[in-house]
Amino acid sequence: MYIELVKYPDVFLRFVSKNVSFPLDDKTTRLIRFMTKAMYQHHGIGLAAIQVGYQLRMFVMDCTRSQESPQVFINPVIVKNSEQSLTDFEGCLSAPGKRGEVKRYLRITLKYQDKEGEEHTKTFYNLEARCIQHEMDHLEGKLCIDYEKGNYSRDRHKSQTMVESDFRTKSDT
Numbered sequence: 001m002y003i004e005l006v007k008y009p010d011v012f013l014r015f016v017s018k019n020v021s022f023p024l025d026d027k028t029t030r031l032i033r034f035m036t037k038a039m040y041q042h043h044g045i046g047l048a049a050i051q052v053g054y055q056l057r058m059f060v061m062d063c064t065r066s067q068e069s070p071q072v073f074i075n076p077v078i079v080k081n082s083e084q085s086l087t088d089f090e091g092c093l094s095a096p097g098k099r100g101e102v103k104r105y106l107r108i109t110l111k112y113q114d115k116e117g118e119e120h121t122k123t124f125y126n127l128e129a130r131c132i133q134h135e136m137d138h139l140e141g142k143l144c145i146d147y148e149k150g151n152y153s154r155d156r157h158k159s160q161t162m163v164e165s166d167f168r169t170k171s172d173t
């Protein structure tokens with residue numbers, strides 16, 4: 001089954017996601033499996049719920065590329081970050097063929113919940129830290145292509161028409 005992603009410039013990607021409540025219902029549990037499948041199918045290292053049409057504060061990640069270590073982060077909050085940051089190019093499954101030059105912290109500490117609702121606080125470095133910051137942006141309706149020379153520029157795509165795709169109607173059928 002081919003999983004279609006919500007793509008730029010769909011206005012849905014600009015929505016701020018909402019907190020997930022616990023215990024997870026069956027629909028949300030299935031959604032996490034669906035997100036993991038979508039991430040692997042599209043050869044991504046991270047994917048947020050908004051990218052498959054759900055306005056929920058959660059994302060999946062697997063930076064190993066072995067497709068064996070998917071992690072899920074629910075209601076994540078960055079609680080600490082390094083002084084040092086690095087500017088590098090990033091791509092996004094929701095903006096194929098485009099790149100953004102984004103400044104990210106080299107190290108971040110993330111507080112999040114797992115599928116059982118258990119709270120964790122963990123520190124991530126380098127690629128994982130960059131990926132998490134990219135996914136955290138999705139939860140706020142931001143995209144890596146909004147950045148210019150490292151810095152976020154809200155106006156960068158202002159002139160671009162935001163269209164509403166028929167994604168949601170399709171996904172309901």
Ligand SMILES: [Zn+2]
Pocket residue numbers: 091092093094134138
């Ligand atoms: Zn993305």
